Amino acid sequence: MSRARLLVVLFLVTCTGALTAAARRPVAVAEPRLEQLPYQLEAWQGREATTLDPDTIRLVGADAFLTKPVDITELIKEVRRLAGTA
Numbered sequence: 001m002s003r004a005r006l007l008v009v010l011f012l013v014t015c016t017g018a019l020t021a022a023a024r025r026p027v028a029v030a031e032p033r034l035e036q037l038p039y040q041l042e043a044w045q046g047r048e049a050t051t052l053d054p055d056t057i058r059l060v061g062a063d064a065f066l067t068k069p070v071d072i073t074e075l076i077k078e079v080r081r082l083a084g085t086a
Contacts, residue, residue, distance in 0.1 A: 031063070031064070034064045041075070041078055041079075041082075042078055042081075042082060043078055044074055044075050044078040
């Protein structure tokens with residue numbers, strides 16, 4: 001094997017190892033700030049709902065959750081209108 005081929009092979013093996021190691025590292029993801037979600041989207045208006053009872057919170061096991069009731073049909077209409085597909 002020529003010296004040039006050997007160097008290319010060593011370079012490719014090194015790159016493969018570096019990419020494999022980088023892919024294994026966990027990616028830090030910022031936690032969602034659910035309390036910052038808006039109550040209003042153009043013409044659609046949300047409202048605060050009752051809080052969940054402690055048993056439900058324990059069973060769900062979520063760190064954060066929303067209790068904003070949504071009239072989904074009105075929200076879908078508004079999103080479609082904003083997207084220009086209404």
